[in-house]
Amino acid sequence: MRPIDHTIRRGQLQDLIFRVLGVSLLLLCLGTLGVLIFNLAHDGLSRLDLKFFSSFASRHADEAGIKAAWVGTALIMLVTALTAIPLGLAAGIYLEEYARKNWFTGLIEINIANLAGVPSIIYGLMALGLLVYKLNFGRSILSGGVTLAFLILPIVIVATREALRSIPQSMREAAYALGATRWQVIRHHLLPYSAGGISTGVIIALGRAIGETAPLITIGALTYIAFLPPAPFSMMDSGHRAGAFSWLMTDFTVLPIQMFNWVSMPGEDFQANAAAAGLVLMLATLGINAVAIGVRYRMRRRIKW
Amino acid sequence: MPDATTTTPAPLVPHVRRLSGLMLRERVVEGLLLLAAVFSIFITSGIVFILVNESRPFFRTVNPIEFLTGGEWTPQFADPKFGILPLVAGTLSTTLVALLVAMPVGTIIAIWLSEFAPAKVREVVKPLLELLAAVPTVVYGFFAITLVSPVMQQVYAWVISFFPSLKENYPELPLFNVLSAGIVMGLMIVPYVCSLSEDAMRAVPMILREGSFGMGANRTTTALRVVFPAAFSGVAAAYTLAISRAVGETMIVAIAAGNQPTLTANPLQPAQTITAFIVQASMGDLPHDDIGYQSIFAAGLTLFVMTLGFNLLGAALRRRYRQAY
Numbered sequence: 001m002r003p004i005d006h007t008i009r010r011g012q013l014q015d016l017i018f019r020v021l022g023v024s025l026l027l028l029c030l031g032t033l034g035v036l037i038f039n040l041a042h043d044g045l046s047r048l049d050l051k052f053f054s055s056f057a058s059r060h061a062d063e064a065g066i067k068a069a070w071v072g073t074a075l076i077m078l079v080t081a082l083t084a085i086p087l088g089l090a091a092g093i094y095l096e097e098y099a100r101k102n103w104f105t106g107l108i109e110i111n112i113a114n115l116a117g118v119p120s121i122i123y124g125l126m127a128l129g130l131l132v133y134k135l136n137f138g139r140s141i142l143s144g145g146v147t148l149a150f151l152i153l154p155i156v157i158v159a160t161r162e163a164l165r166s167i168p169q170s171m172r173e174a175a176y177a178l179g180a181t182r183w184q185v186i187r188h189h190l191l192p193y194s195a196g197g198i199s200t201g202v203i204i205a206l207g208r209a210i211g212e213t214a215p216l217i218t219i220g221a222l223t224y225i226a227f228l229p230p231a232p233f234s235m236m237d238s239g240h241r242a243g244a245f246s247w248l249m250t251d252f253t254v255l256p257i258q259m260f261n262w263v264s265m266p267g268e269d270f271q272a273n274a275a276a277a278g279l280v281l282m283l284a285t286l287g288i289n290a291v292a293i294g295v296r297y298r299m300r301r302r303i304k305w
Numbered sequence: 306m307p308d309a310t311t312t313t314p315a316p317l318v319p320h321v322r323r324l325s326g327l328m329l330r331e332r333v334v335e336g337l338l339l340l341a342a343v344f345s346i347f348i349t350s351g352i353v354f355i356l357v358n359e360s361r362p363f364f365r366t367v368n369p370i371e372f373l374t375g376g377e378w379t380p381q382f383a384d385p386k387f388g389i390l391p392l393v394a395g396t397l398s399t400t401l402v403a404l405l406v407a408m409p410v411g412t413i414i415a416i417w418l419s420e421f422a423p424a425k426v427r428e429v430v431k432p433l434l435e436l437l438a439a440v441p442t443v444v445y446g447f448f449a450i451t452l453v454s455p456v457m458q459q460v461y462a463w464v465i466s467f468f469p470s471l472k473e474n475y476p477e478l479p480l481f482n483v484l485s486a487g488i489v490m491g492l493m494i495v496p497y498v499c500s501l502s503e504d505a506m507r508a509v510p511m512i513l514r515e516g517s518f519g520m521g522a523n524r525t526t527t528a529l530r531v532v533f534p535a536a537f538s539g540v541a542a543a544y545t546l547a548i549s550r551a552v553g554e555t556m557i558v559a560i561a562a563g564n565q566p567t568l569t570a571n572p573l574q575p576a577q578t579i580t581a582f583i584v585q586a587s588m589g590d591l592p593h594d595d596i597g598y599q600s601i602f603a604a605g606l607t608l609f610v611m612t613l614g615f616n617l618l619g620a621a622l623r624r625r626y627r628q629a630y
């Protein structure tokens with residue numbers, strides 16, 4: 001055998017070893033995800049029935065459920081979406097389509113990049129000081145929803161900008177040439193073309209918000225809630241009729257906080273409840289991410305510039 | 306009274322009037338959009354203002370130098386001590402363990418994805434891997450104490466059978482410990498390391514690889530000696546952002562690290578991080594003027610400054626690699 005053959009063999013072996021290493025580490029990570037889900041299912045699947053969704057939390061583990069928690073999570077997500085989507089879209093459109101390059105827009109951009117790296121619990125502290133005490137929103141659904149909206153705002157802005165940036169300049173120029181104003185170009189052309197990209201970003205951002213625990217604990221979300229927020233215009237116990245937005249100002253709990261509460265309790269039964277709540281949370285998160293991947297996939301197939 | 310129509314200019318022809326209406330709408334829309342963009346600055350100012358303002362009364366009671374250099378953190382004692390070092394030690398030791406997991410694993414997977422994997426495999430694997438970062442952290446916390454920590458206890462018992470000296474000092478691994486919390490946190494931040502480093506490596510021009518292959522190097526040598534060094538500032542940016550993520554991570558450590566503020570860097574012991582302390586203190590109902598309430602803002606301010614440092618470093622590094630090619 002010639003010496004060169006020897007070198008080639010060694011190089012090929014080296015490549016093979018690196019391939020095996022890469023694939024096995026990747027499988028280790030994905031396997032962990034699988035084990036994590038299996039672990040939740042193993043501990044919690046037996047607790048997962050209709051009663052679990054329709055009962056409030058309780059001192060007795062086998063009677064406890066996630067009614068207040070899932071309703072709280074749904075309402076918080078509604079407030080978060082309604083706050084973060086318009087704000088994030090508007091800011092993203094401004095920065096990408098209007099802003100001139102000057103120190104001020106530079107400042108806004110650095111600022112957004114930094115906001116994306118601020119730990120979520122810091123947002124909670126800010127909301128506690130500002131929303132709960134200074135603006136007197138209280139420890140309410142409104143406070144919680146707005147806190148999470150602040151948290152995901154950078155993600156929505158970045159997604160909006162990237163979606164707009166991927167539209168070729170010629171599309172804008174064609175519309176301008178026909179006499180459209182800047183807003184007409186955005187409204188009738190850019191937004192429809194970028195809808196897929198923006199929705200992917202928004203959905204991923206909401207998926208992040210749904211699992212957030214720390215900021216909501218900081219603003220003082222309760223761990224034990226045995227009532228639902230009043231439906232608009234419904235009769236309350238006090239004899240008054242609820243206003244259209246009374247639910248915004250009520251105390252709340254959410255799924256991750258309920259799970260955290262059960263995790264901290266001693267005893268196998270509560271651990272099973274925690275696992276069941278975790279399973280619901282995982283299904284919601286994975287579902288949301290699957291939708292985002294689906295939207296992205298369809299968009300890629302449909303639009304080819 | 307004179308006729309009004311004679312003194313005012315002639316009425317605009319319809320399409321001109323429509324145009325001026327349009328221009329007005331343009332202005333209004335642009336103003337609203339600008340307002341939304343400026344709002345992000347308001348959030349940052351809100352964070353800085355609240356953290357500084359709410360921790361001011363705290364620093365009137367506690368000397369800032371004592372706060373930064375004190376080795377005891379006992380806020381719930383009758384004679385409370387507020388030295389942040391134990392919390393900083395807890396934060397840094399969990400972060401270190403997490404990085405020791407995430408940096409090698411994330412980097413190797415990134416190299417494999419960028420230099421070895423076929424494009425189709427990469428398209429499928431990347432979103433799957435990002436799911437690791439999407440799992441709610443409270444679920445990770447549960448995973449850490451119900452599975453990872455018990456397994457680590459077994460592993461530890463097996464390891465110390467070879468090291469009698471370790472056995473005398475630390476006969477067993479407690480269920481709540483820095484090691485297990487850090488390992489799980491490391492798995493969580495693998496996608497952060499991987500995604501950004503892979504982007505950086507793919508941004509390295511093909512011509513460098515071709516040069517290397519032309520010299521007879523194999524893929525591994527090209528990846529490790531040519532592509533990785535060329536992309537290093539991007540990879541370093543990924544690392545700093547991962548550090549910032551790990552420093553700010555809350556629920557995993559609040560559940561699995563043990564909530565004991567002791568000044569130690571030993572990963573086999575329980576510890577408390579800054580974030581876990583804030584959670585623990587927030588779980589009790591704090592009165593607004595209590596030193597406990599103020600202390601969470603002082604701790605938060607420390608955390609904010611730490612992560613801000615890492616974020617700015619990461620952003621600077623990222624700018625550098627973008628300029629490079």
